[in-house]
Amino acid sequence: xxxxxxxxxxxxxxxxxxxxxxxxxxxxxxxxxxxxLSFAAANAGGITRDLLIGAVPPAAFHDxxxxxxxxxxxxxxxxxxSLIVRLSNAVLLFDAAGLAFFAVAGASKALDHGLSPVMAVxxxxxTGIGGGMVRDVLLTEIPTVLRAELxxxxxxxxxxVVVIGHLLHLPVAPVTITALILCFGLRVMAIRYRWQLPxxxxxxxxxxxxxxxxxxxxF
Amino acid sequence: xxxxxxxxxxxxxxxxxxxxxxxxxxxxxxxxxxxxLSFAAANAGGITRDLLIGAVPPAAFHDxxxxxxxxxxxxxxxxxxSLIVRLSNAVLLFDAAGLAFFAVAGASKALDHGLSPVMAVxxxxxTGIGGGMVRDVLLTEIPTVLRAELxxxxxxxxxxVVVIGHLLHLPVAPVTITALILCFGLRVMAIRYRWQLPxxxxxxxxxxxxxxxxxxxxF
Amino acid sequence: xxxxxxxxxxxxxxxxxxxxxxxxxxxxxxxxxxxxLSFAAANAGGITRDLLIGAVPPAAFHDxxxxxxxxxxxxxxxxxxSLIVRLSNAVLLFDAAGLAFFAVAGASKALDHGLSPVMAVxxxxxTGIGGGMVRDVLLTEIPTVLRAELxxxxxxxxxxVVVIGHLLHLPVAPVTITALILCFGLRVMAIRYRWQLPxxxxxxxxxxxxxxxxxxxxF
Numbered sequence: 001x002x003x004x005x006x007x008x009x010x011x012x013x014x015x016x017x018x019x020x021x022x023x024x025x026x027x028x029x030x031x032x033x034x035x036x037l038s039f040a041a042a043n044a045g046g047i048t049r050d051l052l053i054g055a056v057p058p059a060a061f062h063d064x065x066x067x068x069x070x071x072x073x074x075x076x077x078x079x080x081x082s083l084i085v086r087l088s089n090a091v092l093l094f095d096a097a098g099l100a101f102f103a104v105a106g107a108s109k110a111l112d113h114g115l116s117p118v119m120a121v122x123x124x125x126x127t128g129i130g131g132g133m134v135r136d137v138l139l140t141e142i143p144t145v146l147r148a149e150l151x152x153x154x155x156x157x158x159x160x161v162v163v164i165g166h167l168l169h170l171p172v173a174p175v176t177i178t179a180l181i182l183c184f185g186l187r188v189m190a191i192r193y194r195w196q197l198p199x200x201x202x203x204x205x206x207x208x209x210x211x212x213x214x215x216x217x218x219f
Numbered sequence: 220x221x222x223x224x225x226x227x228x229x230x231x232x233x234x235x236x237x238x239x240x241x242x243x244x245x246x247x248x249x250x251x252x253x254x255x256l257s258f259a260a261a262n263a264g265g266i267t268r269d270l271l272i273g274a275v276p277p278a279a280f281h282d283x284x285x286x287x288x289x290x291x292x293x294x295x296x297x298x299x300x301s302l303i304v305r306l307s308n309a310v311l312l313f314d315a316a317g318l319a320f321f322a323v324a325g326a327s328k329a330l331d332h333g334l335s336p337v338m339a340v341x342x343x344x345x346t347g348i349g350g351g352m353v354r355d356v357l358l359t360e361i362p363t364v365l366r367a368e369l370x371x372x373x374x375x376x377x378x379x380v381v382v383i384g385h386l387l388h389l390p391v392a393p394v395t396i397t398a399l400i401l402c403f404g405l406r407v408m409a410i411r412y413r414w415q416l417p418x419x420x421x422x423x424x425x426x427x428x429x430x431x432x433x434x435x436x437x438f
Numbered sequence: 439x440x441x442x443x444x445x446x447x448x449x450x451x452x453x454x455x456x457x458x459x460x461x462x463x464x465x466x467x468x469x470x471x472x473x474x475l476s477f478a479a480a481n482a483g484g485i486t487r488d489l490l491i492g493a494v495p496p497a498a499f500h501d502x503x504x505x506x507x508x509x510x511x512x513x514x515x516x517x518x519x520s521l522i523v524r525l526s527n528a529v530l531l532f533d534a535a536g537l538a539f540f541a542v543a544g545a546s547k548a549l550d551h552g553l554s555p556v557m558a559v560x561x562x563x564x565t566g567i568g569g570g571m572v573r574d575v576l577l578t579e580i581p582t583v584l585r586a587e588l589x590x591x592x593x594x595x596x597x598x599v600v601v602i603g604h605l606l607h608l609p610v611a612p613v614t615i616t617a618l619i620l621c622f623g624l625r626v627m628a629i630r631y632r633w634q635l636p637x638x639x640x641x642x643x644x645x646x647x648x649x650x651x652x653x654x655x656x657f
Contacts, residue, residue: 024584030635032591033584047490052266054275056492061557081638119280133357138571140359140578146243146252153251197249200297271485273494338499352576359578365462365471372470416468419519 009105010069012098017042017073018084019095020135025081027139037135038074039067045130049106049123053113092191099151100158100183103128104176107159108166117163124159125152150190150197158183228324229288231317236261236292237303238314239354244300246358256354257293258286264349268325268342272332311410318370319377319402322347323395326378327385336382343378344371369409369416377402447543448507450536455480455511456522457533458573463519465577475573476512477505483568487544487561491551530629537589538596538621541566542614545597546604555601562597563590588628588635596621 020041024034043060050058060066077084084091106127110120129152133143145151158179165175189195239260243253262279269277279285296303303310325346329339348371352362364370377398384394408414458479462472481498488496498504515522522529544565548558567590571581583589596617603613627633 025638027580028637029580029584030637032635033581034638036584036590051270051489052276052280057490057551057553057557061490061553061560064554064556067556067560078638113276115276115280116283118283118286119276122280122286137356137359137575138581138584140575140580142246142248142359143252143357146248146255146357152255197251199247199249200244200253200300270489271495271499332495334495334499335502337502337505338495341499341505356575356578361465361467361578362471362576365467365474365576371474416470418466418468419463419472419516 005105006065008101010065011094012101012105013042013066013069014073015091015094015098016102016131017070018077018091020131021074021077022081022084022091023135023139025077031078034078035071035074037138038077039070040138041131041135042066042070042073043131044134045102045127045132046106048130049109049127052123052126053110053115055109055113093188096154096184096187096191097180099128099155099187100180102131103155103158103183104162104179107162111163111166117167120163120166121156121159124162125155128152128155128158150186150195153197154183154187154190157186224324225284227320229284230313231320231324232261232285232288233292234310234313234317235321235350236289237296237310238351240293240296241300241303241310242354242358244296250297253297254290254293256357257296258289259357260350260354261285261289261292262350263353264321264346264351265325267349268328268346271342271345272329272334274328274332312407315373315403315406315410316399318347318374318406319399321350322374322377322402323381323398326381330382330385336386339382339385340375340378343381344374347371347374347377369405369414372416373402373406373409376405443543444503446539448503449532450539450543451480451504451507452511453529453532453536454540454569455508456515456529457570459512459515460519460522460529461573461577463515469516472516473509473512475576476515477508478576479569479573480504480508480511481569482572483540483565483570484544486568487547487565490561490564491548491553493547493551531626534592534622534625534629535618537566537593537625538618540569541593541596541621542600542617545600549601549604555605558601558604559594559597562600563593566590566593566596588624588633591635592621592625592628595624 017038020037020039021034023041024037029037039060043058043066046066047058047060050056050060103124105124107120107124109127110123111117115123129143129145132145132151136143136145161179161182162175165172165179236257239256239258240253242260243256248256258279262277262285265285266277266279269275269279322343324343326339326343328346329342330336334342348362348364351364351370355362355364380398380401381394384391384398455476458475458477459472461479462475467475481496481504484504485496485498488494488498541562543562545558545562547565548561549555553561567581567583570583570589574581574583599617599620600613603610603617
C-alpha cells in the first residue's frame with residue numbers, strides 16, 4: 001500500500017512535470033528554464049501544502065526521487081517535444097490521473113497533520129492545482145485552472161471523498177480508489193463534453209470587450 | 220475587545236474578498252476562479268505574515284470563518300457583480316477600512332511573536348497589501364499597490380502607530396483607534412485628492428512613452 | 439571570516455536591490471513600488487530558502503541591515519537612475535558577484551540545516567536566482583533567469599563546489615574562494631561571449647515566430 005502510494009505520487013509528479021516542461025518549451029525557454037518549469041509544475045502544489053501545514057523541509061526537498069522524476073520528465077520533453085505534443089491526448093489523461101493522486105495525497109497529509117476536515121479538503125485541492133498555477137504565473141499567464149473545465153472541482157471532489165471517508169472511519173483503500181476514480185472520471189468527462197463552470201453574466205455583457213481599453217490610468 | 224478585533228478582521232476579509240472577486244469577474248474567470256481570487260485577496264497578506272513569523276498553520280487555515288467570509292463575498296460578487304460595481308465608491312471606502320484593520324492586526328501579531336519593532340511595521344504593511352498583490356499577480360497585472368495613491372503608506376502609518384504605542388507601553392485601545400483613523404483617513408484623502416508618491420524622473424523622461432506603446436495587447 | 443561573509447552578503451544584497459529598483463524605475467513605478475522591488479529582488483531568494491528549511495523568521499526579517507541596505511540601494515536608484523543606467527556594465531559585474539555570494543551562502547546555510555547535498559545545491563541556486571524571479575513576476579515578465587546566459591548554471595556551479603568541499607571535509611576558506619571565482623568568472627564570460635543554454639528544437643521550428651511577432655522586444 002505504501003509503495004503503491006509512492007508509485008502513484010511519482011507518476012503524478014512525472015506527468016505534471018511533463019506539462020510544465022511542455023509549456024516552457026512552447027514559450028522558447030532555454031534548457032534550464034524548462035527544467036525549472038518541470039520542477040515547479042510538479043512540486044509547487046505539494047511544497048505550498050507542506051509550508052502551510054508546517055512540514056518543513058517539504059517532501060520535495062527531502063526525497064530525491066521527486067527532483068529526479070521532475071528533471072527526467074523535463075529532459076524528455078526538451079529533447080522529444082514534438083513527440084510529447086503528438087501524445088498530448090495521452091498527456092491530458094495522465095494529467096487527470098496526476099490531479100487525482102495529488103488531491104488524494106494532499107488531503108490525507110493535511111488530515112495527518114491535524115487540520116480540520118474543511119481545510120484538509122482545501123489543501124488537497126491546493127496540492128492538485130498549485131503546481132499548474134505557479135507554472136502559469138512564471139509564464140505570465142492567468143492560471144488555466146481559474147478558467148479550465150472543472151479542473152479544480154475534480155480535485156475538490158477527490159479531497160472531499162477522502163475527508164468524508166476519514167470522518168466515517170471507512171477503510172482507506174476503497175475510499176482512496178473511489179476518490180481517484182471520481183476525480184479522474186469527472187475530469188475526463190469535462191474535457192470530453194466541455195463541461196464548464198459558469199462565468200458571471202456581468203463579464204459576458206460588458207467588460208470582456210472593453211477590457212483591453214479600459215484601464216488607461218492604471219498603467 | 221477580543222470580539223471587536225475579530226469583527227474588524229472579518230469585515231476586512233469580506234471587503235478584500237469583494238475586491239478580489241470583482242477583479243476576477245471583470246477578467247471573465249469562471250465561478251471557481253472568482254472564489255480563488257476572493258480567498259487570495261482576502262487572506263494572502265495574513266498567510267504570508269504567518270509563514271514569515273512561523274505561525275503555522277496560518278490563521279486562515281485554522282479558523283473557518285475566514286474561508287466562509289471569503290467565499291460568501293465571492294458568491295455575492297459573482298451573482299450581483301453589477302450591483303457591486305455600482306457601489307464601487309462604497310467598496311473603496313470599505314477597502315480603506317480593511318487596509319487599516321489588517322495593518323493594525325498584522326503589526327500586533329508580529330510584535331506578539333517577538334519580531335523587532337521595524338520588522339513588525341513591515342509585516343503590518345505586508346498583511347495589508349499582500350492580498351492585493353497576489354490578486355494582481357494571478358491576473359498578470361503589475362500590483363496596483365506599487366502604483367496606487369498612498370496605499371502602502373497608509374498601511375505603514377497604521378503599523379507604525381501600533382508599534383510606537385507598544386514601545387511606549389501606551390494603552391492598546393486608544394492607540395489602535397488612532398492607527399485605524401489615520402490609515403483610513405490618509406487613504407480616503409489620497410483617493411479624494413489624488414495624492415501620489417513621486418515617480419523617478421528617469422521614467423518620466425525616457426521610458427514611459429515607449430512602454431505604453433509597446434505592449435498594446437497586454438494592457 | 440564571519441565578518442567577511444556578512445560583508446559579502448550585504449554587497450550582494452545591495453547589488454541585487456539595485457537591479458530590482460532599476461527594473462521598477464524603468465516600468466514607471468512610484469517610490470514605494472521601487473523600494474518594494476529593491477527589497478524583493480535582494481531578499482526573496484534568501485527568504486524562500488529560509489522558509490523551505492524552516493529557519494523562521496527569515497534572516498531578512500531578523501537583521502535590519504538587509505532591509506536598510508535594500509532601501510538605501512532603492513533610494514539611490516530612484517534619485518540617480520540615469521547614473522545607474524550609465525554604470526550598467528559595472529552593475530552587471532556586481533550582479534555576477536552578488537550571485538556568487540548568494541549561491542555560496544545559500545548552499546552553506548542549507549547544509550547547516552541538515553539538508554542533503556543535492557538539495558543544498560538546489561537551495562544555493564534558489565538563493566541566488568529567487569530574488570530576480572520574484573522581481574520579474576511582480577513586473578509581469580517571464581523571469582530572465584529562465585532565458586539568460588548561464589545565470590542559473592553559474593549559481594549551480596558555486597553551490598556544487600561548496601557542497602563537494604563540505605562532503606570531502608576540505609577547509610572552508612579556499613573552497614569558498616574557488617566557488618566565488620568560478621561562479622563570477624563563468625557568468626562574466628557568458629555575458630562577454632553570449633554563451634547560452636540550448637533551446638528545444640521544437641520551439642525554434644514552430645512557435646518562436648508566432649511568439650516573436652507579438653512581443654517583439656520582450657523575448
